[in-house]
Amino acid sequence: SAVISQKPSRDICQRGTSLTIQCQVDSQVTMMFWYRQQPGQSLTLIATANQGSEATYESGFVIDKFPISRPNLTFSTLTVSNMSPEDSSIYLCSVDGTGRGEQFFGPGTRLTVL
């Protein structure tokens, strides 16, 4: 299995500011994934983060709003830029920790934008 940690666990931010969320995995993984879970909603994939290349974004998500870094095989960051109250969500990092389709999720970052 893979153990994933995220920082911060939660934050309350002002409109117009940016927040960077960190995701650390205890083993090297090829791909890391960022999901968003809006209040009372399901999970939606934001982007796939590959080491050494630009992230691949899903429809409806753009790099200017959600820039992602992947400097090595165990770490990634997601920035939520120019935040608005609609960005209030739980942001989750995930990996396929075993390479056999067993997806593991971090504990999530609960973001509230005022």
Next chain:
Amino acid sequence: AQKVTQAQTEISVVEKEDVTLDCVYETRDTTYYLFWYKQPPSGELVFLIRRNSFDEQNEISGRYSWNFQKSTSSFNFTITASQVVDSAVYFCALSEEYTNAGKSTFGDGTTLTVKP
């Protein structure tokens, strides 16, 4: 495009009752993964099971069992003798990326409440 439907938004049962959570999926691929996750009130997402499209064998793990039927595109989850600790939101998910199961489409979830 892939789609996952969990028609049951909320289910409430009394402890020790059996409960089945339904999941119906749509995909054009012949190779895919199906998953179930549990999200307790704490918010953390817990992986329960993965099933690939070539393996229709049903699986049992303790009080949990899963019924995968390709003919009806369903992957249902049954909890036997439910307990209060089973109260959570349960998500069914589908991945068409055979070697990259992290890119998943999730259903809307079913909120299960088990009353003592």
